[in-house]
Amino acid sequence: METESGLQWSPAEFNTIVVSDSVLKNARGRRTEYELIPLRSGVARHTELFSRNDFWITRAKPDELLAVHLPNYARGESVAGEDIAVWYTGSLRHEDHMRDEDRDAVPVLWVGFELRPRNLFDATPLFGKDAR
Structure with a gap:
């Protein structure tokens, strides 16, 4: 991806x-990467414009902090x-017809993500620096 987008x-x-x-590499010359993996079974599309995309890539700017403004960023x-x-x-989603006011606990369906590093270390810390 070359430009900001959803x-x-x-x-x-x-x-x-x-x-x-493009610059950060480990001792073996491999590019350090992070893989972002969604942990969910579907997608949610709501009326808010920022929710129309699952990911957004923008230039990092200290004054751009609110997700609601993502389409403008x-x-x-x-x-x-x-x-x-x-x-x-x-x-996240509450189960249908269940409100906090009516119950002590309300079942909620959550989503999340895994951030998996690749080529972050020069060697495995389990076997020492000379392990191959």
Whole structure:
């Protein structure tokens, strides 16, 4: 991805986002990356514009902090060689016809994500620095 944008996740394809730095490499010369993996079974689309995409990639700016403004933050600026912000849109849902006011506990369906590093370390810490 070369410019700021929103991306949609496909539960049927189970696609992920891989973020890497063109400069940061481990001792073996492999690029350090992070893979963002959604942990959910579907997608939620609501009326708010920021919820129309599951991921947003924007240039990192200290004054851009509110998810509700994501469509305005993603102005198509280049992200190549820049510090970026990766936004993940997750939802939660109460079970139908269950309200906090009516019960002590309300079942909620949660979503989340896994952030998996790749090539972060020069060697495995379990076997020492000379392990291959």
